[in-house]
Amino acid sequence: MKLYRLPRYVLAEFPTPVDFLESFSKLNNGPKIYMKRDDLTSLGMGGNKTRKLEFLVGEALDQGKDTLVTAGGLQSNHCRLTAAAAGKAGLDCHLVLNGNCPETASGNLLLDKIFGAQIHYCDRKDRDQRLYQVADTLQNQGKRPYVIPVGGSNGVGSVGYVNAMVELHAQLTQMKVQPDAIVFATSSGGTQAGLTLGAELTGFKGQVLGISIDQVKTGKNPFPPVLLEIARATAQRLGISTELTEQDFSLNCDYLGAGYAVPADLEFNAIRDLARCEGILLGPVYTARAMGGLMDLIQQGVFKKGQTVLFWHTGGSPELFAWSSQLGSQSGSFEG
Ligand SMILES: *Cc1c(COP(=O)(O)O)cnc(C)c1O
Numbered sequence: 001m002k003l004y005r006l007p008r009y010v011l012a013e014f015p016t017p018v019d020f021l022e023s024f025s026k027l028n029n030g031p032k033i034y035m036k037r038d039d040l041t042s043l044g045m046g047g048n049k050t051r052k053l054e055f056l057v058g059e060a061l062d063q064g065k066d067t068l069v070t071a072g073g074l075q076s077n078h079c080r081l082t083a084a085a086a087g088k089a090g091l092d093c094h095l096v097l098n099g100n101c102p103e104t105a106s107g108n109l110l111l112d113k114i115f116g117a118q119i120h121y122c123d124r125k126d127r128d129q130r131l132y133q134v135a136d137t138l139q140n141q142g143k144r145p146y147v148i149p150v151g152g153s154n155g156v157g158s159v160g161y162v163n164a165m166v167e168l169h170a171q172l173t174q175m176k177v178q179p180d181a182i183v184f185a186t187s188s189g190g191t192q193a194g195l196t197l198g199a200e201l202t203g204f205k206g207q208v209l210g211i212s213i214d215q216v217k218t219g220k221n222p223f224p225p226v227l228l229e230i231a232r233a234t235a236q237r238l239g240i241s242t243e244l245t246e247q248d249f250s251l252n253c254d255y256l257g258a259g260y261a262v263p264a265d266l267e268f269n270a271i272r273d274l275a276r277c278e279g280i281l282l283g284p285v286y287t288a289r290a291m292g293g294l295m296d297l298i299q300q301g302v303f304k305k306g307q308t309v310l311f312w313h314t315g316g317s318p319e320l321f322a323w324s325s326q327l328g329s330q331s332g333s334f335e336g
Pocket of ligand 1: 286
């Protein structure tokens with residue numbers, strides 16, 4: 001396996017901690033809940049994109065590129081961490097963000113600006129095209145752009161989550177903990193593809209369960225094929241073979257609510273409960289939806305007393321500040 005020979009640019013300190021959430025487990029009255037703290041990756045307020053960016057930036061530097069270009073929503077954690085990584089690696093950064101330039105930047109958008117990224121605003125429907133237009137323009141100006149897909153989810157970036165599974169395997173062995181399931185937020189799929197491939201590689205016996213944040217399972221383009229595609233590209237990048245099929249990807253799409261980045265009671269309750277039990281913060285868009293989903297699955301008896309679940313915290317707490325009008329209002333969900 002080429003894991004330790006692929007170009008990698010170190011962006012944070014690893015391993016991230018694994019915590020036992022004693023009070024939060026008690027509150028939910030179900031399985032023992034552990035948490036893998038990828039909210040604590042030590043670059044630019046943390047999150048899962050850091051692990052992917054180590055390998056993406058590694059490749060960009062290896063290819064002699066001088067500018068990172070990527071895309072996402074106004075509150076994209078991926079874009080914020082790309083901006084932070086670019087600065088550290090001595091690269092320029094251009095971000096294509098769908099949405100209108102707000103009067104006052106908050107949350108991740110504020111951080112994009114502090115990290116010095118150049119921002120291009122566009123409509124959601126034009127985003128993918130704009131990403132390549134911006135890269136073309138830079139190229140014509142004599143720059144050497146490196147385009148990172150939305151969420152950093154390709155065979156290069158997902159290597160970071162195969163590596164993360166190897167890291168977790170060593171921690172769990174030492175702790176003598178065997179989770180029945182690993183639960184986390186899934187959106188562009190690179191995290192789940194890497195973890196599932198990593199589970200195959202390390203012989204992890206439990207379920208690897210993504211809670212979908214925005215992808216619908218049914219329809220003409222169901223999501224698991226994309227997960228399989230990324231996992232296969234990742235295996236190829238690592239020079240290993242994989243026997244994964246679509247059936248090996250567990251994705252729960254029951255918690256989509258009113259859509260992407262529209263948090264409601266499920267998310268707000270999860271944020272409040274975890275913050276008050278453990279002093280740990282979730283983000284309203286991704287991790288609070290996934291944790292709200294896990295809490296509901298416990299209530300439904302899908303995960304029970306006597307079992308062990310590991311929640312993989314993928315970050316996103318800077319999103320909180322973009323929802324301050326809901327979270328902090330007089331009639332908000334945080335009274336009492
Ligand atoms: C991007 C992101 C995810 C989803 O990861 P994917 O690899 O895109 O599926 C989950 N949580 C947070 C906080 C994120 O920023």
